[in-house]
Amino acid sequence: MMGITSLKKFVTDSMAVDLGTASTLIAVKGRDIVLDEPSVVAVNELTNGIVAYGQEAFDMRGREGRDITVLAPLIGGVVADFEHTKKMLAYFVKKAKTGGSQVSLQAVMSMLSDVTHVEQRALLNAAEEAHIGKVFMMEEGLAAAFGSGVSSKDKRASAIVDIGAGTTNIAIVAKGTIVHSRSERIGSMDINLALANHLRRHRGLQVGDETTEKLKTDFATVILPTDIGKTVHTRGRDVQTGSPAAVEVTVGEIYPVIESIMRRIAHVVADTLTELQPEVAADIFDRGIILTGGGALLNGIDQYLREKVNLPVIISDEPRYATVRGLLHMFEEPELLAKVSRNEPHILQNSEVPFEA
Ligand SMILES: Nc1ncnc2c1ncn2[C@@H]1O[C@H](COP(=O)(O)OP(=O)(O)OP(=O)(O)O)[C@@H](O)[C@H]1O
Numbered sequence: 037m038m039g040i041t042s043l044k045k046f047v048t049d050s051m052a053v054d055l056g057t058a059s060t061l062i063a064v065k066g067r068d069i070v071l072d073e074p075s076v077v078a079v080n081e082l083t084n085g086i087v088a089y090g091q092e093a094f095d096m097r098g099r100e101g102r103d104i105t106v107l108a109p110l111i112g113g114v115v116a117d118f119e120h121t122k123k124m125l126a127y128f129v130k131k132a133k134t135g136g137s138q139v140s141l142q143a144v145m146s147m148l149s150d151v152t153h154v155e156q157r158a159l160l161n162a163a164e165e166a167h168i169g170k171v172f173m174m175e176e177g178l179a180a181a182f183g184s185g186v187s188s189k190d191k192r193a194s195a196i197v198d199i200g201a202g203t204t205n206i207a208i209v210a211k212g213t214i215v216h217s218r219s220e221r222i223g224s225m226d227i228n229l230a231l232a233n234h235l236r237r238h239r240g241l242q243v244g245d246e247t248t249e250k251l252k253t254d255f256a257t258v259i260l261p262t263d264i265g266k267t268v269h270t271r272g273r274d275v276q277t278g279s280p281a282a283v284e285v286t287v288g289e290i291y292p293v294i295e296s297i298m299r300r301i302a303h304v305v306a307d308t309l310t311e312l313q314p315e316v317a318a319d320i321f322d323r324g325i326i327l328t329g330g331g332a333l334l335n336g337i338d339q340y341l342r343e344k345v346n347l348p349v350i351i352s353d354e355p356r357y358a359t360v361r362g363l364l365h366m367f368e369e370p371e372l373l374a375k376v377s378r379n380e381p382h383i384l385q386n387s388e389v390p391f392e393a
């Protein structure tokens with residue numbers, strides 16, 4: 037017999053939250069993705085109050101008013117600034133509820149496999165204060181796998197490589213559990229930093245984040261371009277004079293900059309694939325790897341990785357949404373959710389269990 041409380045679970049919101057370094061995604065049962073906003077807040081330096089959240093704060097970035105700073109409270113996939121993370125998450129959750137049910141009974145969130153005790157606690161506390169009901173936490177790699185269509189019943193192994201803004205997370209999944217994982221603090225954002233560095237050092241031009249992002253998404257490629265002479269007009273501030281300035285940048289010029297970062301990411305992937313047990317390695321040899329995360333949208337990335345790791349490479353459908361869709365999927369398999377959720381920080385792998393006298 038189904039009790040009234042378990043019945044309620046079906047009619048009220050169940051939320052999936054992917055709190056990333058660059059963006060926060062929220063999906064709600066029955067409504068798919070309801071929120072996709074940059075993980076930033078705009079803070080007034082004088083009052084210390086938050087003046088804008090998410091997209092609105094992001095749009096101020098690089099052109100902030102005198103007393104305003106736009107900051108990202110998460111670094112490398114984990115909470116770096118607790119107070120701002122907490123307020124930002126509460127704001128996003130509230131926004132995600134509008135238009136749907138006002139009550140949220142349960143939520144599932146993702147976290148990195150190597151998250152520490154302290155980091156997970158911070159995330160849980162932030163979630164508690166956002167009033168999203170009971171919170172389940174699970175490893176990001178597993179969510180990315182389910183969100184890419186990997187079945188929890190599949191006993192053969194799949195390899196999922198999530199390239200986010202601040203992290204690259206590799207998970208080998210079989211039978212609905214992670215058999216091996218690794219995460220490194222390198223991601224797509226490092227390409228932006230490398231581009232800004234290059235332009236400043238070699239072209240004498242200081243550029244903002246909006247400019248490097250546009251260069252990366254609209255112009256850059258990680259496979260040797262055929263038309264290396266193709267140019268793009270890039271504006272910024274002259275390093276010498278400080279005046280507004282512009283230079284012509286060619287695709288051939290920035291290709292090595294992009295490739296140097298991607299080579300490091302490919303190296304982490306290749307290295308992780310040498311750590312597998314023979315049967316798992318055999319499965320991956322046949323199946324190759326699945327790419328998720330915003331970094332998977334980089335032009336030429338699949339071909340590049342295919343050549344570097346010598347395996348088939350598939351980009352997941354809408355790779356930025358794979359993790360949050362995988363989280364949402366968990367509500368359809370409650371027994372699996374119970375099995376994979378890691379709510380007690382001390383049962384996490386890699387986290388140190390404090391010695392109790
Ligand atoms: N079309 C594109 N081409 C290249 N890179 C892109 C594209 N679209 C988005 N990105 C990059 O993807 C990154 C964001 O990816 P994603 O939303 O998966 O990160 P995140 O989940 O916030 O970060 P993390 O998982 O590291 O915490 C950004 O660095 C962004 O520049």
Ligand SMILES: [Mg+2]
Nearest residue numbers: 056057200329
């Ligand atoms: Mg992510």
